[in-house]
Amino acid sequence: MVDILHRIGVKAPLAEVYSALTTADGLSRWWASNTTGSGDSLGGELQFRFMEGGFDMKVLELAPNEHVLWEVIDGPEEWIGTRIDWKLTRADDFTVVLFQHQGWEQPVEFMYHCSTKWAAFLLSLKSLLESGQGAPDPNDLVLGNWR
């Protein structure tokens, strides 16, 4: 099992970062414009839709302003059963986001791509909260021959 790890510091209050991770409106502003469902209740499900396919997540754990854990219940084969873990803390004037996409079976080339793509979307999250403007799909950064 291998994991994707990232860290960003966001100049915004904990509650704003938590909201951007737990509401369809917030998520739609930095990840998938087409996001529906419920991210702020245990067992809730979120549907993220991109031009080609998408992901469904189930909310496994929630601790307001501290922790969010999703399980991928539908999407690309390599993603199903993996977990997305968000931990929030404060350091200096920043809300620090520790991100894990846990439990990949193998470090396949698609995992390399998703790692870079997650970084780009985390920068989109940071930009949204600091400047009001994210870069969600479909206006996100295209990394090359794979979206």
Place this chain on the structure above:
Amino acid sequence: MVDILHRIGVKAPLAEVYSALTTADGLSRWWASNTTGSGDSLGGELQFRFMEGGFDMKVLELAPNEHVLWEVIDGPEEWIGTRIDWKLTRADDFTVVLFQHQGWEQPVEFMYHCSTKWAAFLLSLKSLLESGQGAPDPNDLVLGNWR
């Protein structure tokens, strides 16, 4: 042992990407402005200097337009002995870069940070080769309270 993985597709010939990874001039345009040393010979050493500290790498393997492998011989404690592996292939109209920072002892918070930071520098590499303008230190993206 845990690894950082990334993938980008760069709209540039293999030889240009290889050059940006094996010459001090190329490396200085997307990673550390202050880069010296020899990256195009086996056993060569490269010195990357940032505002706070830096990294020294030794070239362990070179296959022109295909593969570059460095070992970190000086720098932050967590980096020493780890390896940076670059594999280049062609796909569609892109040179695909598969990047690994291999052999971290533990997934410490600094590793999360370096993972996101590597993604930002890979985007700098892509930008350099596609538009002529990279974003090397000290003009790179600051991710938060850690540089």
